[in-house]
Amino acid sequence: MRLAFVGKGGAGKSSIAGTLARLLGGSGEPVLALDSDPMPGLAFSLGVERDDAGIPDEALEEIFENGRTMYRLRSGLTSEEAVTRYAAMGPDGIRFLQLGKARGARGENARSQQAFLHLVKGLPHDSWHLVGDLPGGTRQPFFGWGRYARTVVVVVEPTPASLLSARRLARLADTAPAPRVVAVANKTRAAGDVALVARKSGLTVVGDIPFDPGLATADRLGTAPVDHDDQSPAVGAVNDLLATLLKEEEVRT
Amino acid sequence: MKVAVVGKGGSGKTTTSAVLARALARRGLKTIALDCDTNPNLGLSLGVGDEETGRLVAVRQAVDTGEEEHAADFSDLITRFGVDAPDGVRLAVVSAIENPEPGCPCCGISPEQLLERLDSTDGVVVADFEAGLGTVIRMGSNPIDVIIVVTEPTSKSLEVARRAVTLVQQEKLGRLVIAANRVRDDADLDRIRAALPDLDLVVIPDEPEIVNAERLGESPLDSAPLSPGVRALVGLADNVVQR
Numbered sequence: 001m002r003l004a005f006v007g008k009g010g011a012g013k014s015s016i017a018g019t020l021a022r023l024l025g026g027s028g029e030p031v032l033a034l035d036s037d038p039m040p041g042l043a044f045s046l047g048v049e050r051d052d053a054g055i056p057d058e059a060l061e062e063i064f065e066n067g068r069t070m071y072r073l074r075s076g077l078t079s080e081e082a083v084t085r086y087a088a089m090g091p092d093g094i095r096f097l098q099l100g101k102a103r104g105a106r107g108e109n110a111r112s113q114q115a116f117l118h119l120v121k122g123l124p125h126d127s128w129h130l131v132g133d134l135p136g137g138t139r140q141p142f143f144g145w146g147r148y149a150r151t152v153v154v155v156v157e158p159t160p161a162s163l164l165s166a167r168r169l170a171r172l173a174d175t176a177p178a179p180r181v182v183a184v185a186n187k188t189r190a191a192g193d194v195a196l197v198a199r200k201s202g203l204t205v206v207g208d209i210p211f212d213p214g215l216a217t218a219d220r221l222g223t224a225p226v227d228h229d230d231q232s233p234a235v236g237a238v239n240d241l242l243a244t245l246l247k248e249e250e251v252r253t
Numbered sequence: 254m255k256v257a258v259v260g261k262g263g264s265g266k267t268t269t270s271a272v273l274a275r276a277l278a279r280r281g282l283k284t285i286a287l288d289c290d291t292n293p294n295l296g297l298s299l300g301v302g303d304e305e306t307g308r309l310v311a312v313r314q315a316v317d318t319g320e321e322e323h324a325a326d327f328s329d330l331i332t333r334f335g336v337d338a339p340d341g342v343r344l345a346v347v348s349a350i351e352n353p354e355p356g357c358p359c360c361g362i363s364p365e366q367l368l369e370r371l372d373s374t375d376g377v378v379v380a381d382f383e384a385g386l387g388t389v390i391r392m393g394s395n396p397i398d399v400i401i402v403v404t405e406p407t408s409k410s411l412e413v414a415r416r417a418v419t420l421v422q423q424e425k426l427g428r429l430v431i432a433a434n435r436v437r438d439d440a441d442l443d444r445i446r447a448a449l450p451d452l453d454l455v456v457i458p459d460e461p462e463i464v465n466a467e468r469l470g471e472s473p474l475d476s477a478p479l480s481p482g483v484r485a486l487v488g489l490a491d492n493v494v495q496r
Contacts, residue, residue: 008292009384010263014409039261039385040412136262136384138292160303160470161267161294168292189468220444222408 001249002130004149006173008165009136011155012186015215015225016207018045019238021131022226025092032083032128033090034120035098036145042133043098047224048090054098054112055086055119071111072118079122091227095128099145120148138168151180151245156201158185158193166201184241187211206248207241209234254377255368256493257427260403261413262384265434268463269403269486270381271298272474276490278340283376285331286338289364290383291348299338300472309336309346327371339472348383365392377493385413389420399493400427404449405434406441411448418449428453430492435459455492457485 003020005013018033025031035042043049059082061074073082087095099116123130134146146152152173156166166183173181183203185194189211198205212234218225225235258270270286278284288295288309296306312334324330335345347364365388368380382388389400400421404414414431421429431454433445442456460482466473473483 008263008294009261039409041409044408137290159467161297161467164294164297164303164307165292216407219405219407219409220441 001245002125002132002148002150003153003245004132004134004146004151005153005155006134006146006169007136007155007186008157008162011136011157011162011165012209012215013136013155014041014045014133015219015234016153016155016184016186016209016238016241017131017133018042018047019225019235020242021046021094022090022092022224023235023239023242024129024131025090025094026226028093030128031092031094032087032123032130033094033096034116034130034132034148035096036116037133037135038099039135043096044219044222045224046090046094046096047227048088048094048096055082055115057111059086060111060115071114073115073122079119080124080127082119083123083128091224117145117147123148138165138172151182151248153206154181154183154201154203155186156183156197157187158189158196163197163200166197166203170201170203182206184209206244207237209237209241254399254493255371255373255380255397255427256377256399256401257368257380257382257389257397258401258403258432259382259386259389259417260384260432261405261410264403264405264410264413265432265457265463266384266403267295267298267381268467268473269401269432269434269457269489270379271295271300271472272483272486273401273489273493274342274379275299275338275340275472275474276487277377277379277493278342280490280494282494284340284342285371285373285376285378286342286344287364287368287378287380288344288346289348289368289380289388292383293346293348295346295381296336296338296344297470298467298472299342299344300475301336301338301344303470305336309334309344312346327367330367339475363391364388365395368392368397369395386416386420389417389426392424392426394424394426396425397427399430401430401432401489401493402449403432403434404445406436406444411445415448418452430455430489432457432489453492455485455489457489458482 005017007013021033060071087097183205184207185197186209194208214232215234218228258266260266274286324333331345338344402417404410434457437459462477462480463473466476
């Protein structure tokens with residue numbers, strides 16, 4: 001599977017992506033979790049020790065392309081080797097790679113960000129399940145950071161602001177090369193919430209994650225939802241979402 | 254006076270900006286609310302409604318696709334891409350459009366540049382920034398009056414707030430006020446104080462009425478003006494104008 005999660009800031013992208021990655025990893029599958037949001041998030045939800053480094057300079061080389069200096073993995077270093085060497089190890093056997101965080105007033109992030117894109121592009125399709133957390137909002141998600149995705153998952157709360165963002169994202173995702181765009185209704189509180197998300201976003205809703213106070217507590221403690229309470233309603237619902245996505249994948253391939 | 258509202262996505266920036274703008278306007282200040290988010294929703298929280306919020310964005314997009322004329326100057330921009338919101342607040346959607354024309358005041362200019370150049374001597378401008386730190390980083394070293402960092406007591410939100418505070422202090426971008434949002438108990442407040450020590454802090458209690466207003470797409474200032482959460486947000490206006 002190659003999934004990319006998008007949505008309004010605070011909709012719950014990282015929590016769902018992180019939990020899904022852990023559950024998939026726990027079933028014995030090889031999972032590479034990708035955080036391309038320059039703001040911290042996914043590491044907390046995965047339960048991976050936080051690390052701001054991104055891909056180190058020693059793994060990069062400078063090339064001159066179309067009149068610009070660009071960075072990519074140095075020659076001889078394959079994407080798979082780079083994952084083995086530089087992706088952080090997480091619980092349940094998952095590996096975790098991040099874009100490189102926004103640092104300082106004039107943060108020099110371009111190198112590790114370009115290398116990140118180059119690495120992901122070079123991964124063979126059968127090597128890892130990719131679970132990616134894209135930046136919040138509507139401006140950044142389709143800069144190219146989600147090109148690996150075969151399915152874009154729009155995380156939507158049943159609020160007008162989140163639904164408005166979901167409509168904008170659905171339109172944008174339609175123009176991106178991802179073959180399938182679906183929605184997950186998050187923090188649902190009432191019976192009609194899933195239907196509302198489906199109607200207002202115009203997307204197929206593949207998951208219904210109920211509002212779960214346990215998740216708010218996990219967020220406060222900086223603990224992964226699965227480590228905080230793996231029997232909680234939200235974690236159970238993410239497990240159902242995973243089953244649905246895996247079944248769809250089987251049908252398609 | 255110029256005020257920017259920054260923080261992680263979903264921390265409550267837009268709700269804070271909206272209630273603050275209206276509270277300032279109610280004090281008799283001529284108030285402009287700038288929606289600097291590229292995913293603009295400030296209209297909903299100000300109480301201009303779903304349709305009007307969508308329409309403002311559509312006007313901005315029409316400029317982008319060449320179906321509408323560009324604004325001639327800043328005041329034209331506020332007029333053309335703006336709408337009157339309750340309490341006399343003027344709301345304008347100013348996020349940079351996708352295909353800017355070089356030199357054009359309405360689209361070649363980024364939100365932070367616009368904020369720098371707008372004249373606010375006879376009133377107040379409240380700018381709701383895009384989530385994260387991009388706009389703050391691009392402010393360079395051009396200070397404004399007040400920067401409100403909105404944070405929840407969660408690890409993710411506090412991490413973004415910490416970085417924002419560092420940037421603001423390094424570049425001396427303005428007087429910092431922390432809006433400690435969705436505080437449930439002392440443990441929550443302790444978490445925020447520990448991550449952001451020695452800063453001017455306004456506590457906004459966790460407020461079901463605000464969640465409810467968000468679900469309905471209404472301004473919490475209209476639907477629950479007397480709730481503790483909304484009163485705390487109104488109180489933020491006192492802090493902003495105090496000095």
